[in-house]
Amino acid sequence: GQGVEQPDNLMSVEGTFARVNCTYSTSGFNGLSWYQQREGHVPVFLSYVVLDGLKDSGHFSTFLSRSNGYSYLLLTELQIKDSASYLCAVDMGYKLTFGTGTSLLVDP
Amino acid sequence: DAGVTQTPRHEVAEKGQTIILKCEPVSGHNDLFWYRQTKIQGLELLSYFRSKSLMEDGGAFKDRFKAEMLNSSFSTLKIQPTEPKDSAVYLCASSRDRVNERLFFGHGTKLSVL
Numbered sequence: 573g574q575g576v577e578q579p580d581n582l583m584s585v586e587g588t589f590a591r592v593n594c595t596y597s598t599s600g601f602n603g604l605s606w607y608q609q610r611e612g613h614v615p616v617f618l619s620y621v622v623l624d625g626l627k628d629s630g631h632f633s634t635f636l637s638r639s640n641g642y643s644y645l646l647l648t649e650l651q652i653k654d655s656a657s658y659l660c661a662v663d664m665g666y667k668l669t670f671g672t673g674t675s676l677l678v679d680p
Numbered sequence: 681d682a683g684v685t686q687t688p689r690h691e692v693a694e695k696g697q698t699i700i701l702k703c704e705p706v707s708g709h710n711d712l713f714w715y716r717q718t719k720i721q722g723l724e725l726l727s728y729f730r731s732k733s734l735m736e737d738g739g740a741f742k743d744r745f746k747a748e749m750l751n752s753s754f755s756t757l758k759i760q761p762t763e764p765k766d767s768a769v770y771l772c773a774s775s776r777d778r779v780n781e782r783l784f785f786g787h788g789t790k791l792s793v794l
Contacts, residue, residue: 605782605783607783614771614785614786614787614788615723615771615783615785616785617782617783617784620782659722659723661723661783667725667728667736668713668725668728668783669725670715670722670723671722672721672722673722
């Protein structure tokens with residue numbers, strides 16, 4: 573996605589945690605969303621953040637630093653079924669721009 | 681549960697053909713988006729409507745891609761003429777408003793252009 577960058581792949585182990593990073597151009601930033609997309613399925617909304625800091629939502633938590641153009645999605649107590657692509661989407665006014673997604677593989 | 685409905689689920693076209701994809705957003709949603717998804721490019725915005733008004737026409741996609749929203753419950757995406765590089769999954773999504781940006785996606789139309 574133009575101006576929204578995510579690493580392609582990430583591996584972790586069942587029962588531990590994984591952090592999915594997203595960096596973006598700060599110009600015109602209004603907010604940022606995270607989506608989960610399983611293989612063969614469409615994206616499903618997870619979380620929306622607009623304020624700086626950590627937003628704890630249990631299994632999924634999100635962090636945002638507006639001034640640094642950085643966010644991450646933190647998954648704790650990983651399960652095999654968390655294996656999926658995680659997309660961040662940045663609202664830059666009239667335009668919701670998606671990153672290309674990070675493919676998370678959770679090993680047993 | 682009336683989510684976002686897209687038809688057809690699959691479309692096969694010859695190069696140069698005109699195809700029309702259809703989308704019915706969630707009832708009551710004001711925003712409608714058309715995206716194209718490929719493994720290499722990810723999700724690319726084609727069009728964005730707010731209350732039936734075209735807000736974003738996708739820049740580089742303007743010449744052969746045309747989205748319309750004739751009423752609040754129906755939108756079409758026309759590709760004319762199709763090219764093999766248009767092979768992708770076309771996703772329609774809607775949201776109630778832009779405050780929380782929660783998009784609901786349809787199942788998509790998988791387009792193959794030969």
